[in-house]
Amino acid sequence: MLLGFPCVLEPGTGLRPRHGYESHWPLNGDSIVALVVNEMFFSIQGESSFAGLPCFFIRLTGCNLRCSYCDTRYAYEEGNRMSVSDVLAALPPDDQGLVEITGGEPLLQEECPSLVEGLLARGHPVLIETNGSRDIRCLPEEAVCILDIKCPDSGMSGHMLLENLRYLRPQDEIKFVVQSRNDYLWACRVLRDGPTRPPEKVLFSPAHDICEPSELAEWLLADRLGARIQLPLHRLLWPGVEKGK
Numbered sequence: 001m002l003l004g005f006p007c008v009l010e011p012g013t014g015l016r017p018r019h020g021y022e023s024h025w026p027l028n029g030d031s032i033v034a035l036v037v038n039e040m041f042f043s044i045q046g047e048s049s050f051a052g053l054p055c056f057f058i059r060l061t062g063c064n065l066r067c068s069y070c071d072t073r074y075a076y077e078e079g080n081r082m083s084v085s086d087v088l089a090a091l092p093p094d095d096q097g098l099v100e101i102t103g104g105e106p107l108l109q110e111e112c113p114s115l116v117e118g119l120l121a122r123g124h125p126v127l128i129e130t131n132g133s134r135d136i137r138c139l140p141e142e143a144v145c146i147l148d149i150k151c152p153d154s155g156m157s158g159h160m161l162l163e164n165l166r167y168l169r170p171q172d173e174i175k176f177v178v179q180s181r182n183d184y185l186w187a188c189r190v191l192r193d194g195p196t197r198p199p200e201k202v203l204f205s206p207a208h209d210i211c212e213p214s215e216l217a218e219w220l221l222a223d224r225l226g227a228r229i230q231l232p233l234h235r236l237l238w239p240g241v242e243k244g245k
Ligand code: SF4
Pocket: 063, 064, 065, 066, 067, 069, 070, 071, 072, 073, 103, 104, 105, 131
């Protein structure tokens, strides 16, 4: 787990923060904020209502969970230490396209909200995909949070911080990766017992090679949930390519 990187933060005016979050962007002087970055790449967004759009991905290193179906194990430990400014400099100049911060679990890194602020300040729409175990209130107000709530067959549902459902804003999305009928029913219970969400902000993905997509589609239609089904777009576009896509 990657916690406790040395960092120096200078207070700044910044953007509107979420409740309880003190903005640290822009940074002043020689302040260095350390992130550990596993990879950055330009690809197609595939796992949200933004699916299909070109997107610049920033994958932060480290994860506190070990989901049974994880396809990004390479991001548990490998990474390069970079400042927020280094990461911003890696983006194409004058580009204000969609950016997603993912992991691993990006909210393990204390400086992730500063990175989000830096991206927002450059004019990028920013998505953050988080694994549901960390408090999302640290995120700036303008970002879109994709809350990936882990179902029982992942082995990680006991680590979910379901209070996060109360902190979602209108633009935020919930995602469930479903391996079985049991997972699907568990997700339905979470939706039923939690605060009401617009159905178009709820995403169900069949776990690759485990859950039959057509079966999941039939369950969603039968229950009239109105939620979206998501197919693993990058696996269709680039079969067999695990990194950098
Ligand atoms: S949260 Fe994501 S990166 Fe972490 S173990 Fe689960 S699938 Fe892998």
